[in-house]
Amino acid sequence: NAGVTQTPKFRILKIGQSMTLQCTQDMNHNYMYWYRQDPGMGLKLIYYSVGAGITDKGEVPNGYNVSRSTTEDFPLRLELAAPSQTSVYFCASSEVGTLTGELFFGEGSRLTVL
Amino acid sequence: QKEVEQDPGPLSVPEGAIVSLNCTYSNSAFQYFMWYRQYSRKGPELLMYTYSSGNKEDGRFTAQVDKSSKYISLFIRDSQPSDSATYLCAMSETYGGATNKLIFGTGTLLAVQP
Numbered sequence: 001n002a003g004v005t006q007t008p009k010f011r012i013l014k015i016g017q018s019m020t021l022q023c024t025q026d027m028n029h030n031y032m033y034w035y036r037q038d039p040g041m042g043l044k045l046i047y048y049s050v051g052a053g054i055t056d057k058g059e060v061p062n063g064y065n066v067s068r069s070t071t072e073d074f075p076l077r078l079e080l081a082a083p084s085q086t087s088v089y090f091c092a093s094s095e096v097g098t099l100t101g102e103l104f105f106g107e108g109s110r111l112t113v114l
Numbered sequence: 115q116k117e118v119e120q121d122p123g124p125l126s127v128p129e130g131a132i133v134s135l136n137c138t139y140s141n142s143a144f145q146y147f148m149w150y151r152q153y154s155r156k157g158p159e160l161l162m163y164t165y166s167s168g169n170k171e172d173g174r175f176t177a178q179v180d181k182s183s184k185y186i187s188l189f190i191r192d193s194q195p196s197d198s199a200t201y202l203c204a205m206s207e208t209y210g211g212a213t214n215k216l217i218f219g220t221g222t223l224l225a226v227q228p
Binding site for chain 1: 118120122146150155156157158159160163202206216218219220221
């Protein structure tokens with residue numbers, strides 16, 4: 001059982017370039033999320049999705065876009081990369097109706113924008 | 115004032131010590147409290163979950179919530195080098211499901227020295 005898989009694990013981008021971070025989960029979870037983690041700032045929610053075809057903004061959505069065409073996949077698109085987007089990005093999923101709403105995280109994608 | 119405050123550490127203790135990790139919060143509507151553990155270069159994973167006030171024990175770990183003081187703690191007894199990680203508190207007003215309202219602390223880095 002792979003859980004949540006993110007690719008790539010590392011990437012260096014030049015300012016103004018675009019890229020897509022891939023995320024797929026094999027647990028049939030309806031809810032999926034993208035977080036960014038910066039030193040001293042904790043995890044901040046970028047976008048989330050409650051099911052295929054439904055997405056919504058989190059706390060820090062500017063500069064990002066998402067889509068959810070299938071239950072399994074939730075890619076995060078960075079348009080016109082900026083140094084402020086240098087961060088570690090985590091994709092997560094959770095199951096509907098659990099007591100804890102436990103988040104299952106991927107291993108992260110480390111992005112540097114130069 | 116941040117909604118959730120957490121001492122970033124680092125906290126270094128000898129093997130076998132009792133560790134106390136803490137978070138304070140300002141939103142009195144928080145009812146669900148979680149501790150996530152994050153090993154270096156990995157995604158966070160749920161360690162403990164508590165609802166409202168009180169204590170919850172799981173092996174060497176005890177989670178404590180004091181809603182009157184808006185203060186939560188995680189105690190680790192007989193700490194082991196394998197406990198070395200970053201511990202993130204998280205809290206929410208809402209029950210399970212879509213944790214779009216989950217607020218994370220910044221994390222405390224713990225090092226247990228053999």
